[in-house]
Amino acid sequence: xxxxxxxxxxxxxxxxxxxxxxxxxxxxxxxxxxxxxxxxxxxxxxxxxxxxxxxxxxxxxxxxxxxxxxxxxxxxxxxxxxxxxxxxxxxxxxxxxxxxxxxxxxxxxxxxxxxxxxxxxxxxxxxxxxxxxxxxxxxxxxxxxxxxxxxxxxxxxxxxxxxxxxxxxxxxxxxxxxxxxxxxxxxxxxxxxxxxxxxxxxxxxxxxxxxxxxxxxxxxxxxxxxxxxxxxxxxxxxxxxxxxxxxxxxxxxxxxxxxxxxxxxxxxxxxxxxxxxxxxxxxxxxxxxxxxxxxxxxxxxxxxxxxxxxxxxxxxxxxxxxxxxxxxxxxxxxxxxxxxxxxxxxxxxxxxxxxxxxxxxxxxxxxxxxxxxxxxxxxxxxxxxxxxxxxxxxxxxxxxxxxxxxxxxxxxxxxxxxxxxxxxxxxxxxxxxxxxxxxxxxxxxxxxxxxxxxxxxxxxxxxxxxxxxxxxxxxxxxxxxxxxxxxxxxxxxxxxxxxxxxxxxxxxxxx
Amino acid sequence: xxxxxxxxxxxxxxxxxxxxxxxxxxxxxxxxxxxxxxxxxxxxxxxxxxxxxxxxxxxxxxxxxxxxxxxxxxxxxxxxxxxxxxxxxxxxxxxxxxxxxxxxxxxxxxxxxxxxxxxxxxxxxxxxxxxxxxxxxxxxxxxxxxxxxxxxxxxxxxxxxxxxxxxxxxxxxxxxxxxxxxxxxxxxxxxxxxxxxxxxxxxxxxxxxxxxxxxxxxxxxxxxxxxxxxxxxxxxxxxxxxxxxxxxxxxxxxxxxxxxxxxxxxxxxxxxxxxxxxxxxxxxxxxxxxxxxxxxxxxxxxxxxxxxxxxxxxxxxxxxxxxxxxxxxxxxxxxxxxxxx
Ligand SMILES: Nc1ncnc2c1ncn2[C@@H]1O[C@H](COP(=O)(O)OP(=O)(O)OP(=O)(O)O)[C@@H](O)[C@H]1O
Ligand SMILES: [Zn+2]
Numbered sequence: 001x002x003x004x005x006x007x008x009x010x011x012x013x014x015x016x017x018x019x020x021x022x023x024x025x026x027x028x029x030x031x032x033x034x035x036x037x038x039x040x041x042x043x044x045x046x047x048x049x050x051x052x053x054x055x056x057x058x059x060x061x062x063x064x065x066x067x068x069x070x071x072x073x074x075x076x077x078x079x080x081x082x083x084x085x086x087x088x089x090x091x092x093x094x095x096x097x098x099x100x101x102x103x104x105x106x107x108x109x110x111x112x113x114x115x116x117x118x119x120x121x122x123x124x125x126x127x128x129x130x131x132x133x134x135x136x137x138x139x140x141x142x143x144x145x146x147x148x149x150x151x152x153x154x155x156x157x158x159x160x161x162x163x164x165x166x167x168x169x170x171x172x173x174x175x176x177x178x179x180x181x182x183x184x185x186x187x188x189x190x191x192x193x194x195x196x197x198x199x200x201x202x203x204x205x206x207x208x209x210x211x212x213x214x215x216x217x218x219x220x221x222x223x224x225x226x227x228x229x230x231x232x233x234x235x236x237x238x239x240x241x242x243x244x245x246x247x248x249x250x251x252x253x254x255x256x257x258x259x260x261x262x263x264x265x266x267x268x269x270x271x272x273x274x275x276x277x278x279x280x281x282x283x284x285x286x287x288x289x290x291x292x293x294x295x296x297x298x299x300x301x302x303x304x305x306x307x308x309x310x311x312x313x314x315x316x317x318x319x320x321x322x323x324x325x326x327x328x329x330x331x332x333x334x335x336x337x338x339x340x341x342x343x344x345x346x347x348x349x350x351x352x353x354x355x356x357x358x359x360x361x362x363x364x365x366x367x368x369x370x371x372x373x374x375x376x377x378x379x380x381x382x383x384x385x386x387x388x389x390x391x392x393x394x395x396x397x398x399x400x401x402x403x404x405x406x407x408x409x410x411x412x413x414x415x416x417x418x419x420x421x422x423x424x425x426x427x428x429x430x431x432x433x434x435x436x437x438x439x440x441x442x443x444x445x446x447x448x449x450x451x452x453x454x455x456x457x458x459x460x461x462x463x464x465x466x467x468x469x470x471x472x473x474x475x476x477x478x479x480x481x482x483x484x485x486x487x488x489x490x491x492x493x494x495x496x497x498x499x500x501x502x503x504x505x506x507x508x509x510x511x
Numbered sequence: 512x513x514x515x516x517x518x519x520x521x522x523x524x525x526x527x528x529x530x531x532x533x534x535x536x537x538x539x540x541x542x543x544x545x546x547x548x549x550x551x552x553x554x555x556x557x558x559x560x561x562x563x564x565x566x567x568x569x570x571x572x573x574x575x576x577x578x579x580x581x582x583x584x585x586x587x588x589x590x591x592x593x594x595x596x597x598x599x600x601x602x603x604x605x606x607x608x609x610x611x612x613x614x615x616x617x618x619x620x621x622x623x624x625x626x627x628x629x630x631x632x633x634x635x636x637x638x639x640x641x642x643x644x645x646x647x648x649x650x651x652x653x654x655x656x657x658x659x660x661x662x663x664x665x666x667x668x669x670x671x672x673x674x675x676x677x678x679x680x681x682x683x684x685x686x687x688x689x690x691x692x693x694x695x696x697x698x699x700x701x702x703x704x705x706x707x708x709x710x711x712x713x714x715x716x717x718x719x720x721x722x723x724x725x726x727x728x729x730x731x732x733x734x735x736x737x738x739x740x741x742x743x744x745x746x747x748x749x750x751x752x753x754x755x756x757x758x759x760x761x762x763x764x765x766x767x768x769x770x771x772x773x774x775x776x777x778x779x780x781x782x783x784x785x786x787x788x789x790x791x792x793x794x795x796x797x798x799x800x801x802x803x804x805x806x807x808x809x810x811x812x813x814x815x816x817x818x819x820x821x822x823x824x825x826x827x828x829x830x831x832x833x834x835x836x837x838x839x840x841x842x843x844x845x846x847x848x849x850x851x852x
Contacts (some may be wrong), residue, residue, distance in 0.1 A: 202817075202824045204824075205828070360810075360845060364612060391845050393846065460836065493829045497832070
């Protein structure tokens, strides 16, 4: 007898319908699964066989052939277990065929018949809705994750036996409704706040500029001066995510299996800080079983690379293209995957080998040659993408101890959102949405300088010994500062402040 | 022989008979003076000298620096590009080629402040401290002399070519070696005796235990010159040499005043007022004025400036760049600012 049942596969961050076809015929007993399955799917045969038996059903001693369609896409993982076992039970007449209509089944089976959680449930749920599915059967532990998708009945199941009794009408469907999700709080529920950071006023301002224009930053400062603490708080001042953005982030985190339990929708912009020993695939994604890399996990959020000079040149080089494009494309034998990767990059580094070059103690014992060599190690394609350089000095004890009023992230975020709105309006209908994406060809239109500003710019290169590569970066950042000030033109005050954020292009690094 | 002929040119142009008649030369010397190969190589050297437009100053010339003349081992000939002045007061500022930011900053500052007071800065045009010493002197609008360990037609290190040209315009580049001489390491210690010999005192800014500048300090002591040393962090390998000099009795330098005091010079008020004159040329706005005021007492961090002047970081950032562009303030590492000296 023949049966057909729907499940779901993953391609990049999107799901696609997989039809699990089962044919049981007489002949030499066998159990074959065709349709480009990986090892996990081949091993599903053993899990399914045991699960069926241990759930009190009979496993047919006949010739079983299963096909996962479409047959040309490679399928991975254990999430087809539930569908495969139900396919067998439907073919042997234990389940009514009609009860399987408009339903999708996802879940891994334990040998005892329990249904275990899988990764990537959210994109599967989205795919289900898009394909007119009404009931999504899935592991109980994944229910909340899928419940973000509203137009769908979520049916959480604990074990195979329970699933069968629901399908045969013996027990009722109790669709899962997540009540906790209805709260409209959009502030992301961050546990950190800029108000925690004492002093560091100029660093906070620089980060506000970065957030306002979506600029990548480099932070230089001695160990323990608070670079990580500051970077960690950048997501808290980025604009709140829209529902669509949150859904996209959640999808990626769902696929990677890093959704925190009890959090159906990721509302906080992600902050990822991979260690410098991370592999290239870990950073940008890919691998034999493709997974999104850190840059995609930081989608719509912040990717923080602490101790930048320790990262291998090769892995930094691999970040360049995705940073530029906002997506990472992974080419495989029979498919091309893309993962989104739109992130603000923050890199941190010591200013020199001994780390003390920027500290007021004056204890740095590095020669300019050594400092240049140290900074030189970082230079290259990635450093060229840093619009803002921030010098962080350790705060004085006096400041750490003070309880003076400090701005909260919420207040700063409101200003940032205002500046972003200006940019969205200006770039409407164009391929860009923030100043950080301005291309040199657009400077003439959006970053025009009056004669006063041009004089300043010329002076900067002559007197401060700035290198020419700083020019475009200064223009973009000046545009952002003008937007923060709601000024149509870039004025000298905007330009000069932007010049402050090009530390590494200055002479003091280059005696 | 020079006493008799007064100028080597006369020896050169004298015929065999003339030399014999002088009775000062052995036949061997005469033979070698007349030898074709020797004459050719000397002609080649003359060509090189002419080509780089160097003056040849002998020990007997009136423009030979008198301080150097009265040392134990003065060079017979100095090749000189630029101009040496009679009786100029010179102080040598020397130190490590590999110096820290602190050392470089001190070298430049000290030299500038000495130059402002009309003192000529002597150094060796090497990388690191030496280069900063020359630069400081030029910034201060003073004179500076570079003593090379190679021919004066050679720029060594090569990146200092431009600096060398500036030194020639505002002082002199001298050497005891013939133009064309390559920079070979064993020439450098010997030229250090010229650096100290020219100077009333030698200031060592930053030197590790084995720095060549310590050789200069040794020469200075032999020649009866003062030795000054700028103290450094006792943990820094780059200051072990200078700190040892201090322990052994060198005069500690914590500011230009320490050197001036020792030199016993009459300072003209015109010289001293350089900084004041410079700042009078600026037209400061209200915010600029209050920031400048705040910087009077020394370097201040940008956050403190903003807080103390009651301005936003954005405003202070902008004003500071303007002040920097007009040359009024200077940025230090770590977003500290100070008034330009
Ligand atoms: N401005 C500040 N206000 C309050 N606490 C601070 C501040 N700066 C540093 N700290 C404290 O110091 C700790 C160390 O800071 P952090 O780990 O961010 O330093 P870091 O510069 O990132 O050092 P490294 O990169 O070497 O780890 C912080 O966790 C925080 O408790
Ligand atoms: Zn250092």
